[in-house]
Amino acid sequence: MTVFCGRRKVGWVGFGGVLLACSWLLLGCRSSSVDPDVTVPVDASPSTTAGGTSSDSPDDGDGESDDGERIDDTGGVSPGDAVEDEQADNDVPSGHIVAVSVGGSHSCALDAVGVVSCWGSNVFGQLDGEPDVVFTSVDVGGGHVCALDFNGTVSCWGSNALGQLNGMPSGFFTSVSAGGGHTCGLNADGTIVCWGNDDHGQLDAPAGVFTSVSVGNFYSCALDAGGVVSCWGDNTLGQLDVPAGVFAAVDAGGFHSCALDTAGSVVCWGDNTLGQLDGVPGGVFASVSAGGFHACAVDVDGGMTCWGDNRFGQLDRSNQPDSPEAGDTV
Numbered sequence: 001m002t003v004f005c006g007r008r009k010v011g012w013v014g015f016g017g018v019l020l021a022c023s024w025l026l027l028g029c030r031s032s033s034v035d036p037d038v039t040v041p042v043d044a045s046p047s048t049t050a051g052g053t054s055s056d057s058p059d060d061g062d063g064e065s066d067d068g069e070r071i072d073d074t075g076g077v078s079p080g081d082a083v084e085d086e087q088a089d090n091d092v093p094s095g096h097i098v099a100v101s102v103g104g105s106h107s108c109a110l111d112a113v114g115v116v117s118c119w120g121s122n123v124f125g126q127l128d129g130e131p132d133v134v135f136t137s138v139d140v141g142g143g144h145v146c147a148l149d150f151n152g153t154v155s156c157w158g159s160n161a162l163g164q165l166n167g168m169p170s171g172f173f174t175s176v177s178a179g180g181g182h183t184c185g186l187n188a189d190g191t192i193v194c195w196g197n198d199d200h201g202q203l204d205a206p207a208g209v210f211t212s213v214s215v216g217n218f219y220s221c222a223l224d225a226g227g228v229v230s231c232w233g234d235n236t237l238g239q240l241d242v243p244a245g246v247f248a249a250v251d252a253g254g255f256h257s258c259a260l261d262t263a264g265s266v267v268c269w270g271d272n273t274l275g276q277l278d279g280v281p282g283g284v285f286a287s288v289s290a291g292g293f294h295a296c297a298v299d300v301d302g303g304m305t306c307w308g309d310n311r312f313g314q315l316d317r318s319n320q321p322d323s324p325e326a327g328d329t330v
Contacts, residue, residue, distance in 0.1 A: 109138075116138050118140075126159070129155075133147075135155075142159075162181035163196050164195075184215050185213070202215075210225070219233030219252065227246035227262060229257075245259075248260050257269060265284070285297045294310070
């Protein structure tokens with residue numbers, strides 16, 4: 001989750017985390033946390049919820065409003081509402097930062113001594129972490145934050161509109177991934193535990209031993225020791241239709257996922273509304289990161305390729321619009 005420049009992502013962040021972080025940031029600039037499917041939470045009284053209803057955009061339970069707009073999974077507001085947060089803190093931390101993760105409208109960084117510092121919107125208490133705890137990793141979701149301490153204990157803070165802070169498991173965890181309204185953690189024994197919003201079966205993690213887990217908007221994906229990817233939750237746009245193959249890494253975006261197979265090839269599936277599955281590059285890659293409606297990958301020579309939505313300059317900085325000011329309607 002990381003410098004989407006931010007759903008991604010934890011611990012020591014390499015190229016994959018950096019790419020994901022940038023994706024979240026670009027989406028956040030357009031008032032969405034994962035993409036148009038996850039809007040930036042800016043009101044402590046959520047106007048939309050995953051699979052719920054909105055006074056502006058009625059939802060029939062498929063994650064999309066009747067007028068075609070995506071319903072978010074954060075307890076945030078819909079695009080078109082004024083973005084204003086008098087509680088925002090723009091003091092980016094200084095010092096030796098080893099990881100950074102970016103969410104809908106806030107970011108968090110982990111420094112070399114294990115201190116997590118957060119900045120940006122604080123309407124849900126996203127910045128109110130645990131300053132006296134030494135952490136080893138941090139991951140930022142749409143409106144909440146989760147981190148692991150040196151004992152492998154999970155701590156979460158921020159929005160609880162969809163139960164993101166309820167049911168946090170005890171035990172020793174090796175990683176944690178925060179999404180729009182739910183979170184999953186990987187136990188030391190390789191089993192997965194999820195908590196938070198469950199309106200699309202997001203908490204029904206498969207049994208088995210896994211090496212990584214990645215949380216999207218209404219779904220999650222995990223990689224087992226044999227290189228098999230399993231996904232669960234919402235499948236409205238094919239998010240669970242994992243192609244055959246043996247994989248080395250997987251990253252869940254807003255409504256699509258991308259994985260890296262053992263030969264270094266990139267494979268993506270799920271939503272293709274804005275070309276997320278088109279233009280997947282050929283070649284041998286070292287990492288891949290899926291954002292809201294676009295994805296990026298770093299090849300073995302250090303080159304970067306991005307594809308999908310470019311409305312906000314995700315693929316080409318020359319196409320990046322001016323960022324909205326606080327209080328602007330987006």
